[in-house]
Amino acid sequence: MTYEGVLTKMQTENGNPIQYYLVFEHSFLNMNQLLGKKFEIVFQGYQCLNCNKKKKIFRQGFCYDCFMSSAAVGDWIMNPELSTAHLDIEDRDLEYEKRVQLQPHIVYLALSSEIKVGVTRKTQVPTRWIDQGAVKAIPIVEVPNRYLAGITEVALKNHFADKTNWQKMLKNEVPEEDIVKVRQSLKDLIPEAVHEFYDLDKNDLFELQYPVLQYPKKVSSLNLDKSPDYTGKLMGIKGQYLIFEDGTVFNIRTFEGYVVKISLL
Incomplete structure (x- = not known):
């Protein structure tokens, strides 16, 4: 069978474990059902997620022209503190940005x-x-706009990482940390403008379970531009990564906009 x-x-659908779905225009795959099974991934071309043209992907699933012009990939996406919609100031498209x-957030x-530490829209919990x-x-x-979230994140970056070490994450090298206790110590670190939104006693801890049969000891990333045809046995899914038996990992998010054929073996 091919897709x-x-x-x-x-x-994704939160559960125990989380359910993952790879969705195409006319079909979809529940990736959890492929655990322990072999399949082939073949790179066939590009299609920009914004203009739908068959142009080489530049970044985040967009071709170069769309990446440089679309409001969906403005600098404030990666740097929320650069948000200006609350000031009625446009970056690329004020209506979209508002x-x-x-x-x-x-x-x-x-x-x-x-x-x-990180920032996400409330609607993206727990997907993010x-x-x-x-x-x-x-x-x-929880704050009413992206700017306030951004300046809070900037203040906390001095004390916490703002990026995930993807190799440690995939090898499940996760330290034992009491993040509830850590959260309770942050009031003096966050900007005064968001103090009113900080509730010391609130505890909304999320614990997430991933569908992984076996974690790799070493990881090697699959790059479809360099290896356009790959076959492997799926052993786990974590984040947006597929984890294969030979230690190969494939970040779906990195290759958004790539046209592929998946054949179940």
């Missing part, structure tokens, strides 16, 4: 490879943490 289409990040930036602690491969996560504050 063909444009890669986009796997859709719609995304002027909604509740969560600043959180997550434990994936070490304790990290699943995509990062976090085993535990807890909100610090």
Whole structure:
């Protein structure tokens, strides 16, 4: 059986374990059902997720032209503190930016490879943490816009990492940390502008279980541009990574916009 289409990040459903779905235009795969089984991935071309043209992907599933012009990939996406919609100032498309930036955002602690701090829209809880491969996560504050979340994250970056060590995450090298206790010590570290949103007694701890049969001891990334045809036995899924028996890992998110054919063997 074969499945063909444009890669986009796997859709997820929180559970024990988390359920993963690879969704194409006319079909979808429940990836959990492929655990312990072999399949082949063949790279067939590109399709920009924004303009749908068959142009080489530059970054985040977009071709170069769309990446440089689309409001969906403005600098404030990666750097929330650069958000300006609350000031009625446009970056690329003020209507879009108001719609995304002027909604509740969560600043959180997550434990994936070490304790990290991050920002996500409230509507993306717990999806954001699943995509990062976090085993535990807890909100610090819920604020009304992306800018306030951004300045809070910047303040906390001086004390916590803001990126996941993906190799440690995939090898399940996760330290024992009490992130509830850590959260309770943060009031003096966050900006005064968000103190009113900080509830010392609130405890919304999320614990996440991933479908992994076996964690690798060493990992090697599959790059479809260099290795356009790969066959392996799926042993786990964590974050947006497929983990294969030979230690190969494939980050679906990195290859969004790539057209592939998947053949079940």
